[in-house]
Amino acid sequence: MTDQKTSNELRVAVAGLGSIGSKVATALDQGIEGLTLSAVAVRDPAKHQGFLSGLRHRPQIMPIDQLGAAADIVVECAPTSQLRAIVEPAVKRGKSAVVVSVGGLLDNYDLIDLARANGGRILVPTGALIGLDAVNAAAVGTIHSVKMVTRKPIDGLRGAPFIVQNKVDIDDLREPLKLFEGSARDAAKGFPANVNVAVALSLAGIGPDRTQVQVWADPTVTRNVHRIEVEADSARFSMGIENIPSENPKTGMITALSVIALLRKQRATLCVGT
Ligand SMILES: NC(=O)C1=CN([C@@H]2O[C@H](COP(=O)(O)OP(=O)(O)OC[C@H]3O[C@@H](n4cnc5c(N)ncnc54)[C@H](O)[C@@H]3O)[C@@H](O)[C@H]2O)C=CC1
Ligand SMILES: O=C([O-])CC(=O)C(=O)O
Structure with missing residues (x-):
């Protein structure tokens, strides 16, 4: 897939369709102002066929390290081990990466300098937290x-x-x-x-x-x-x-909702809270 845009909508790619990613992809498919779900990365495509067929607009399935070329915003919803493969190609191209495996940033702190040097951004949602x-x-x-x-x-x-x-x-x-x-x-x-x-x-x-x-x-x-x-x-x-734990007992249900709230702010006319 090329990096060409066909509309003013921001293209969003979701890396990982587990507990958080599947809800974020669903919300994007159902409609978030100014955003389109353009691509997803999954480890086992066969496992996600049912989910993907249920979406109104089927996104491209791409390798995790190619999402940065196919979207304006890449949302990392994968294990920490995949953080670099997802974020680096995006921020190198001046795109934004939403990171939920925040702990992984500590071992990959150079990604912040890389983003800065290339006009990219790393966005950390409040996630399962507050305040x-x-x-x-x-x-x-x-x-x-x-x-x-x-x-x-x-x-x-x-x-x-x-x-x-x-x-x-x-x-x-x-x-x-x-x-x-x-x-x-x-x-x-x-x-x-x-x-x-x-x-x-x-x-x-x-x-x-x-x-x-x-x-x-x-x-x-x-x-x-x-x-x-x-x-x-x-x-x-x-x-x-x-x-309340999600279907992944380690992950609170509110985490996916926090990512969706952050995505809504990207193009919303009224933004409340910092
Ligand atoms: N920032 C926060 O507040 C929170 C962050 N997290 C973190 O968010 C991340 C995601 O959490 P969950 O969605 O609950 O995990 P999950 O285990 O339910 O989903 C992760 C998904 O990534 C997929 N995946 C793994 N390797 C991949 C690859 N190479 N290519 C494509 N897909 C791949 C897995 O198949 C799985 O579907 C975890 O690192 C978790 O620790 C979880 C809760 C709160
Ligand atoms: O969901 C939660 O309560 C917090 C969590 O797993 C994390 O920060 O990784």
């Missing part, structure tokens, strides 16, 4: 501290590298267990599919080394619970969100 508008605003002044506590049901944590490497048995827990306490950077290494939110929070505020994170395995909760305390020279605020 990044307030954190952004507070960061214009001075933030003294940001603390976040994440509690997830056991199903949402199984297989995390921290748990596997430290051989922690979480299956028979009867009460909450604090698994980790440290920086957002280290939390992302230990729990790459669980604390993208902590990295997004850190990038909005005081960075991945100063943002303090706790991760708890909690058999008493059924939702992914995040509580945040911010102490700044302009304000002190506490925020909390209790996410």
